[in-house]
Amino acid sequence: MGKFLEVKDLHVQYKTDESVVYALNGLTLDVEKGETVGLVGETGAGKTTLALSILKLLPEDVGKITKGSIYYNGTDVIAAGKNEMRRLRGEEISMIFQDPMTSLNPVLTVGEQIREVLVLHFPDMTKQEREKRVDEILTLVGIPPERKSQYPHQFSGGMKQRVVIAIALVAQPKLLLADEPTTALDVTIQAQILQLMKDLKQKLNTSMIFITHDLGVVMEFCDSVAVVYGGEVIERGTIEEIYVREKNHPYTEGLFNCIPDLGVDTHRLHPIEGEVLDPTLKPAGCKFADRCRYCRDNCKKSNPDMYHIGGTHFIKCYRYTDGEVQTNE
Amino acid sequence: MNDILLETVNLKKHFPTNAGVVHAVDDVTLQIRRGETLGVVGESGCGKSTLGRTIIRLYEPTEGDVKFEGKSIPGLKGKEFKKLQPNMQMIFQDPYSSLNPRMSVSNIIAEPIKVCNPSMNKAQRMEKVERTMELCGIPPRLFNVYPHEMDGGRRQRVGLARALALDPKFIVCDEPVSALDVSIQAQILNLLMDLQERQQLSYMFITHDLCVVRHISHNIMVMYMGQVVEYASREELFAHQIHPYTRALLSAIPTTDLNRRNQEKLLLKGEVANPINPAPGCRFAPRCPYASEKCREPQRLTEAAPGHFVACHACVT
Numbered sequence: 318m319g320k321f322l323e324v325k326d327l328h329v330q331y332k333t334d335e336s337v338v339y340a341l342n343g344l345t346l347d348v349e350k351g352e353t354v355g356l357v358g359e360t361g362a363g364k365t366t367l368a369l370s371i372l373k374l375l376p377e378d379v380g381k382i383t384k385g386s387i388y389y390n391g392t393d394v395i396a397a398g399k400n401e402m403r404r405l406r407g408e409e410i411s412m413i414f415q416d417p418m419t420s421l422n423p424v425l426t427v428g429e430q431i432r433e434v435l436v437l438h439f440p441d442m443t444k445q446e447r448e449k450r451v452d453e454i455l456t457l458v459g460i461p462p463e464r465k466s467q468y469p470h471q472f473s474g475g476m477k478q479r480v481v482i483a484i485a486l487v488a489q490p491k492l493l494l495a496d497e498p499t500t501a502l503d504v505t506i507q508a509q510i511l512q513l514m515k516d517l518k519q520k521l522n523t524s525m526i527f528i529t530h531d532l533g534v535v536m537e538f539c540d541s542v543a544v545v546y547g548g549e550v551i552e553r554g555t556i557e558e559i560y561v562r563e564k565n566h567p568y569t570e571g572l573f574n575c576i577p578d579l580g581v582d583t584h585r586l587h588p589i590e591g592e593v594l595d596p597t598l599k600p601a602g603c604k605f606a607d608r609c610r611y612c613r614d615n616c617k618k619s620n621p622d623m624y625h626i627g628g629t630h631f632i633k634c635y636r637y638t639d640g641e642v643q644t645n646e
Numbered sequence: 647m648n649d650i651l652l653e654t655v656n657l658k659k660h661f662p663t664n665a666g667v668v669h670a671v672d673d674v675t676l677q678i679r680r681g682e683t684l685g686v687v688g689e690s691g692c693g694k695s696t697l698g699r700t701i702i703r704l705y706e707p708t709e710g711d712v713k714f715e716g717k718s719i720p721g722l723k724g725k726e727f728k729k730l731q732p733n734m735q736m737i738f739q740d741p742y743s744s745l746n747p748r749m750s751v752s753n754i755i756a757e758p759i760k761v762c763n764p765s766m767n768k769a770q771r772m773e774k775v776e777r778t779m780e781l782c783g784i785p786p787r788l789f790n791v792y793p794h795e796m797d798g799g800r801r802q803r804v805g806l807a808r809a810l811a812l813d814p815k816f817i818v819c820d821e822p823v824s825a826l827d828v829s830i831q832a833q834i835l836n837l838l839m840d841l842q843e844r845q846q847l848s849y850m851f852i853t854h855d856l857c858v859v860r861h862i863s864h865n866i867m868v869m870y871m872g873q874v875v876e877y878a879s880r881e882e883l884f885a886h887q888i889h890p891y892t893r894a895l896l897s898a899i900p901t902t903d904l905n906r907r908n909q910e911k912l913l914l915k916g917e918v919a920n921p922i923n924p925a926p927g928c929r930f931a932p933r934c935p936y937a938s939e940k941c942r943e944p945q946r947l948t949e950a951a952p953g954h955f956v957a958c959h960a961c962v963t
Contacts, residue, residue: 359827360798473917474690503689503854505914508898512913530828533900560904575832577861578902585839586861588832592797 320388321524322348322371322492327385329366329375329548336597340366342548342604343385345623346526348492353518353525355535355556357572358545361593364528365415366548368494371526372412373402389492408438411490415497417477421469427480428465431455431487438488454487458513475506479513486517493518493525499534511538532572536560541629544569547594547604553623554630566632567609603634611636651848652701652734652816653677657710659693659700666922670696672872673710675947678816678865681842683849685863685880687856687895691918693872694852695739698818701850702734703727714816732762735809739821741801745793752789755779755807762812774811782807783837799830806837816848823858835862856899860884868892871921871929874947878954888950888961891930928958936960 329341341363348354356364369375371387373394387394389410397405414420422430431451435442442450452462458479469477478498485493498514499507515538518525527539535542535556542559544552544566552559552566559565562573571589591608600606602617609616616635624637659671670693678684686694699705701712703719712719714730722730735758738744745754755775759766766774779786782803793801802822809817819838823831839862841847853859859866866883868876868891876889887893897912916933927942928934934941938960945957956962 359829475917504856504898505689505894506917507900508911508913511900512911531900532828532902535900536902536904537900557904560902572828573902575829576902577832577835577857586832586836588836589829592799593827 320347321350321352321390322346322526323386323388324367324371325386325388327367327370327387328383329363329370329380330383331376331380333379338596339599340380340548340596341370342599344545344549346543346550346553348524348526350491351522351524352541353527353539355539355542356526356528356545357530357532357535357542359530359593361596362545363548364545365496367545368412368496368526368528371494372406372410373397404438407434407490408488409490410492410494411485411488412494413481413485413496413498416501417474417481418501420481421477423469426466426468427460427472430480431465431484434484434487450487454483457517458483458486459509475502475510478502478506478510482510482514482517486521486523489521491523493523494528495525496528497530498527500529500531507534514538532576544572548596549604549633550623551605551633552631554626555628558626558628558630564626564630564632564637566605566634567611567636568605571608649680650677651680651715652850653713654701655711655713657697657700657712658708659696659705660708663922668921669872669924670921671700674869674872674874676867676874676877678848678850680815680848681846682864683842683851683862685859685866686850686852686869687854687859687866688869689854689918691871691921692869693921694869695820696872697869698736698820698850698852702736702816702818704736728762732758732812733815734818735812735814735816736818736820737802737805737809737822740825741798741805742793742825744805745801747793750790750792751779751784751796751804754793754804755811758808758811778807778811781810781841783833797830798826799833802826802830802834803837806834810841813845814847816850818850818852820852821854822851824853824855831858838862856896868895871918871924873929873957874955875930875957876955877947878951882951882954888954888956889930889958890934890936890961 324344324346327341327344331338331340344367358364370382371394382395428451431454432447435447435450451465455462455465460476460479472480499510502510529535539556541555543550546568552569574587575589577586589608594604601619603620606612606616621633621635621638623631623633626632626637654674654676657671657674661668661670674697676684686697688694696705700707707720714733752775755778756771759771759774776786784803784807823834826834842849851859851862860880863880865879867874870891876892887896894912894914914933919929919932926944928945931937931941940959945959947955947957948962950956950962
């Protein structure tokens with residue numbers, strides 16, 4: 318017995334004809350009931366792969382979990398069979414995909430697409446009950462129920478995203494995986510959608526993994542943060558612990574430094590040197606070592622462990638394990 | 647130093663469609679000085695890209711004028727226009743679709759030189775390409791590489807190098823960093839600013855990201871449905887925004903500042919209205935919390951403070 322969602326030492330590989338891509342390399346993440354975790358990282362860090370692994374939706378034959386475990390509410394997801402997974406998906410865990418423009422079926426009306434979830438998961442429901450639920454959920458996400466007989470192309474981007482959220486929420490899942498749900502939207506619409514998701518989260522007490530690369534959105538929306546780099550969580554803590562910016566992983570520090578912020582005037586930004594690690598390589602040491610300005614000998618030799626900074630704050634970096642930082646600052 | 651490089655006068659671009667006329671750009675008057683950046687901000691569909699394209703005459707304007715160094719562009723014909731064209735270039739939003747996948751990096755960058763400067767021989771051209779690549783921080787080993795072999799940041803550098811190959815004075819940057827990761831975004835922004843300092847370039851920087859605009863611009867123009875709603879210098883605009891739309895836009899940006907967490911937001915209701923045959927009044931009125939009867943009349947851009955223009959009757963009086 319333990320956490321609501323427990324991902325432990327997860328390794329995922331994608332095999333192609335030419336090479337093996339190491340997408341996740343020992344990712345560990347716990348999510349409590351009702352908690353919203355912001356999963357931050359750049360393209361290729363393995364954020365989406367984690368979500369797909371939890372739902373067991375990795376592309377067949379190509380993507381494979383090679384090591385580690387995923388426990389959802391005591392259920393071993395990796396060992397679960399097809400029927401069990403079908404029940405979990407949608408009813409217990411559901412996902413909001415990144416692109417609202419392409420994640421809806423263009424030839425089904427919006428109402429039909431929401432109804433589909435109910436038909437699958439609650440076969441005993443009468444037709445009237447079902448219609449009532451569809452109307453309810455549409456009202457909840459701010460779409461007039463009369464629009465359920467319309468097709469996705471008749472909705473704008475923000476409205477489509479609301480439909481996607483409605484589909485994800487109609488079965489009242491206990492865990493929601495939101496994969497960049499607002500990245501494709503304008504800021505004013507993004508603010509509306511985030512407010513909506515915040516309200517819904519409180520009403521339904523849903524746990525959430527919120528995947529994004531936008532540190533600003535994470536701060537406004539999440540309870541805690543997990544920074545992902547090279548398929549590993551390299552920093553974990555509450556919003557306060559991380560955004561105070563006193564002690565951070567060098568990568569997180571770099572991320573903060575390269576966003577122009579409204580509050581501070583900077584003439585030049587400080588980008589992180591170099592490029593994201595080639596995922597077909599598997600270095601022995603810290604994955605960030607090549608780009609890190611604090612890099613030392615042992616960084617390239619072996620991978621540091623998660624080091625407990627205090628509270629719920631963990632950082633995976635040698636600077637903290639051997640006390641270098643305290644002497645510096 | 648303070649001379650005006652480019653200006654538009656009451657520029658309009660309308661697109662006729664089956665459903666009616668789309669007023670993509672309506673009555674935009676702006677000025678860009680040499681070595682300065684004008685940031686154009688607005689949501690999708692507000693006409694900011696159309697404005698950029700109309701200025702460099704990828705679209706013919708419906709009405710109004712664009713002047714480059716005092717010369718009216720829309721009237722120019724054939725050779726005259728071709729002579730002017732190298733001065734104005736564009737960088738596109740998507741580094742994945744704006745480069746020809748069947749051309750190598752060197753050929754992509756050499757292409758505009760071939761078109762606009764055919765008298766140059768191959769050796770000269772390749773030398774120019776190499777210099778431009780260096781300027782944009784593209785390592786020489788990528789000379790014969792194809793776009794699909796590079797990541798987004800590199801590709802955007804190639805797009806920039808292609809624009810710079812003709813030594814332009816003015817570049818329209820249409821969301822050049824919004825498709826990139828933050829760490830790469832910072833690299834490209836720094837590069838753009840360095841180039842501006844070195845070569846006295848003028849930019850029109852189109853984006854929806856207010857943080858980026860604040861970082862790079864000297865002046866900022868906020869657009870809503872084809873019209874300018876607010877125009878001011880960067881310091882002025884971020885110190886006090888006047889138009890309700892600008893205020894809502896600024897308040898909607900998520901920040902990384904702990905002190906501003908859980909601050910009350912000015913949430914806008916609804917979405918951008920249909921730009922087909924819009925009513926004559928303020929186009930923001932249906933979403934505006936302060937809308938009144940007077941908003942149905944056409945709004946004019948008025949100077950509310952020195953150098954600060956707003957198109958809202960309620961804000962000026």
